[in-house]
Amino acid sequence: MAEGLVTRLMSVSKWFSPRAIVIHLLLLAWLGGCIAASIWQVGRAIQGNSLSFLYSIEWPLFTVLGILGWWALLHLDTISDNQIKARADFEALQRQRAAEERARAATETDPEVAAYNAHLERISQGPKKKMWGH
Numbered sequence: 001m002a003e004g005l006v007t008r009l010m011s012v013s014k015w016f017s018p019r020a021i022v023i024h025l026l027l028l029a030w031l032g033g034c035i036a037a038s039i040w041q042v043g044r045a046i047q048g049n050s051l052s053f054l055y056s057i058e059w060p061l062f063t064v065l066g067i068l069g070w071w072a073l074l075h076l077d078t079i080s081d082n083q084i085k086a087r088a089d090f091e092a093l094q095r096q097r098a099a100e101e102r103a104r105a106a107t108e109t110d111p112e113v114a115a116y117n118a119h120l121e122r123i124s125q126g127p128k129k130k131m132w133g134h
Helices: 002-016 018-046 051-074 081-107 111-125
Strands: none
Touching (some): 002 018
């Protein structure tokens, strides 16, 4: 019973929070603008402007996109503190595993890699060639 009440209160706050009210008002302004532009373009199309036929179809599509955006914005979930902590714990665990893997890889040496590293060491210890202009 209490869970249902909490769920209902959370859904009410989703629709009537200050952020949600601003989103509702923006949707109303968007719808009003799209409807006005659609009516205007239909009038121009009737007067003979052939390009306005396309625009008279386009503005109702913008209206639908505005409604979809409104719905998406209202249903965006905020990240809780528990989710942030879980993410930080997961990242710390991954960093620890990566550090352990790097340490393990540093102790295990492939013979070919060791031979190549020895070759590079010999080259770096050898006499330096004279570079012109240096």
